[in-house]
Amino acid sequence: MEASIEISLTVNGVALSRRVEPRTSLVDFLRYELELTGSHVGCEHGVCGACTVRVDGAIARACLMLAVQADGSVVETIEGLAATGEVFDLQQAFAEENALQCGFCTPGMLLTAQDLLSRAPEAGPEEIREALSGNYCRCTGYHAMVEAIRKTSRARVKGSA
Amino acid sequence: MKPVPFAYHRPASLEEALALLERYGSDGRILAGGQSLVPALNMRLAAPAALIDINRLAGLDGIGLAPEGLVIGALARHVDVEASPLVLRHARPIALAMPHVGHRAIRTRGTIGGSVALADPATELPACLLALDARIRVVGPGTRREIAAQRFFRGIYTTDLGSGEMVTAVVVPPGQETWTSRFVELARRHGDYALVGLAAHGRVENGIAKDMRLAFCGVGATPIRAARAEARLLGRALDPGVCAEAVGALDSDLDPPGDVHASPALRRHLARVLLARVLAGIG
Numbered sequence: 001m002e003a004s005i006e007i008s009l010t011v012n013g014v015a016l017s018r019r020v021e022p023r024t025s026l027v028d029f030l031r032y033e034l035e036l037t038g039s040h041v042g043c044e045h046g047v048c049g050a051c052t053v054r055v056d057g058a059i060a061r062a063c064l065m066l067a068v069q070a071d072g073s074v075v076e077t078i079e080g081l082a083a084t085g086e087v088f089d090l091q092q093a094f095a096e097e098n099a100l101q102c103g104f105c106t107p108g109m110l111l112t113a114q115d116l117l118s119r120a121p122e123a124g125p126e127e128i129r130e131a132l133s134g135n136y137c138r139c140t141g142y143h144a145m146v147e148a149i150r151k152t153s154r155a156r157v158k159g160s161a
Numbered sequence: 162m163k164p165v166p167f168a169y170h171r172p173a174s175l176e177e178a179l180a181l182l183e184r185y186g187s188d189g190r191i192l193a194g195g196q197s198l199v200p201a202l203n204m205r206l207a208a209p210a211a212l213i214d215i216n217r218l219a220g221l222d223g224i225g226l227a228p229e230g231l232v233i234g235a236l237a238r239h240v241d242v243e244a245s246p247l248v249l250r251h252a253r254p255i256a257l258a259m260p261h262v263g264h265r266a267i268r269t270r271g272t273i274g275g276s277v278a279l280a281d282p283a284t285e286l287p288a289c290l291l292a293l294d295a296r297i298r299v300v301g302p303g304t305r306r307e308i309a310a311q312r313f314f315r316g317i318y319t320t321d322l323g324s325g326e327m328v329t330a331v332v333v334p335p336g337q338e339t340w341t342s343r344f345v346e347l348a349r350r351h352g353d354y355a356l357v358g359l360a361a362h363g364r365v366e367n368g369i370a371k372d373m374r375l376a377f378c379g380v381g382a383t384p385i386r387a388a389r390a391e392a393r394l395l396g397r398a399l400d401p402g403v404c405a406e407a408v409g410a411l412d413s414d415l416d417p418p419g420d421v422h423a424s425p426a427l428r429r430h431l432a433r434v435l436l437a438r439v440l441a442g443i444g
Contacts, residue, residue: 005169022169022212025203044162045200046267058240058269064199065270068169069192069214115265133351134264 007071011036012080020067027051027062029070030077038078038107042136049135052108053077059115078107087114090152097148101139108135113149121157125150164202168211172218175300175329181213183302183325189213191327193236193275196267221274221329224248231333232298235274240265242273252333254292254360257344258285264352274328277313280320280383283354285346287314288384291376292342292360295333301326314383340372341365343439346379347431349422355379356423357431361439363394370394375436380417380428387414390436404440408433 004019011034018033025044030036030053042048044063051062054076081087087110093099100106109132116123116131123131128146137145172178182189188210192198201207215221215236222236224245231251233242242248243259255273262268262276262285276286277297290297290310297313299306302325313321322328346358356379363373373394375387393407417428 003168021166023164023166023202025163025199028163044203046196046263049264049266052266055269059266060270061196061266063203064195064267066169066192066195066199066212068171069195069216112266130351131265134266 005068005071007068009070009072010074012076012083022066022068024067025063026053026055026065026067026070026075029067030062030075033067036077036079038082040104040107042104047136048105049108049112050105052111052135054081054111054115059111078110081110081114089155090114090117090148093148093152093155094145097144097151099140099144099148104139105135105137109137109145113145113152117149117153117156121160122153123149162203162205164199165205165208167202167209169214170211171214171216175218175221178213178215178218178327179300179302179325181211182327185209185211185213186324191215191278193278194238194271195275196263196271197275197279197281215327222272226251227332229332230335233273233331233333235277235328235330236272237274239263239268239271239273239276243268250338251335252289252293252295252337253340253342254289254344254362255286255333257342258289258346258358258360261285261344261346261348261352261355261358267352273331277331278320278322278328280314280316280318282314282317282381282383283379285344285355285358285360285378288358288360288376288378289344290331291384291386292362292374293333293337294374295331297321297328298330298332299326300329307332310384311386316382319382337362337364339364341443343442345435345439347435354422357417357428357435359432359435359439361436361443363443365399365443368398368400370397370399377415377432380415380432382418385415387411387436389414394440399440399443401441404437407440408437411436 008017040050042050046061046064053062190209192212192214221234223234249256296307343361346355358378360376364371389410390407419425
């Protein structure tokens with residue numbers, strides 16, 4: 001057993017410190033240590049996108065970062081984005097468009113979609129599909145998600161006009 | 162799965178990082194973006210005794226012009242390379258290839274130095290470096306050297322890096338700003354590994370190919386320059402006949418392996434398709 005290391009970081013707006021084993025991934029840290037179970041563990045090698053979180057403002061695979069690497073960082077998970085209302089309209093649109101079934105991939109999808117819309121508020125279907133290509137869904141398929149994201153995009157653009 | 166336990170070091174200087182590399186030898190691995198190393202750890206394909214995390218080293222993530230060319234620091238993240246006007250101007254094949262590298266959430270973490278040091282022959286950036294005739298800058302215990310990309314990539318996951326050495330930058334020689342560049346690849350799904358990819362970079366004046374570098378990925382143990390196809394194009398007008406000759410010459414340049422994704426014959430075919438498309442667009 002390698003010695004644990006103390007890290008300090010901000011998760012969903014809360015500053016905290018913990019001791020972690022170096023081999024603990026960021027997503028396991030979030031789930032087991034902080035009990036933030038909204039970030040899901042699918043493949044553990046960066047392929048499925050279910051563990052997507054925001055680290056210092058940029059989306060990242062939380063299974064491909066070690067918790068020790070997040071020392072000093074600002075981490076945001078689906079719990080944080082939902083609590084602040086940042087993705088409320090996206091969540092609503094996913095529900096209305098039947099863009100989720102089992103819900104396993106949904107947190108990662110929402111993080112990815114929110115990242116896209118923050119960079120490209122008027123993203124078209126091709127851009128949306130490309131952005132979602134790094135996230136797997138095994139139930140409802142992707143079409144309804146593309147529709148939900150387009151719907152959100154239109155509403156936000158209209159709202160800010 | 163979860164990784165085997167390892168020690169973790171976060172050196173504060175390059176010297177400290179090199180000392181750690183020397184201390185651990187082949188039991189130590191450098192952790193840069195981690196987008197290939199961490200999956201290998203999670204699957205226990207790699208079980209190093211120690212990780213040397215260089216992410217906090219200052220001065221290794223810059224992208225800037227120097228007398229020797231465009232210098233891209235080893236820790237430059239893919240998203241920053243992708244968005245860099247300097248890369249677009251001075252190393253266009255890299256800018257064109259970047260959208261094909263993984264997905265956004267991978268590119269926010271992945272680094273150019275990591276891609277180079279990993280030397281996965283299916284990936285885009287090593288082929289781009291060949292097309293740009295770039296050099297890899299490395300430091301080691303008391304050494305500092307630059308290696309031409311052509312000699313740097315030695316085999317699957319195998320490079321010219323010696324024990325205790327690490328990549329610090331990629332250097333793209335100047336004078337290629339006006340060249341014509343293309344990057345194309347065929348993958349089963351956007352962001353997946355390419356079955357075949359092609360970085361084409363050439364100086365074309367009045368329809369005549371004055372310089373032409375064709376670097377393929379996914380067709381061998383290293384990225385590969387298609388020397389015979391290039392020779393068919395040099396000094397000639399890129400008319401359909403000449404282009405067809407070059408495409409035909411590919412078969413003697415490439416000897417691709419087969420795997421579950423594609424047979425050798427399919428890879429040869431796809432390489433021909435990609436080259437034909439690129440040349441039709443340039444000529």
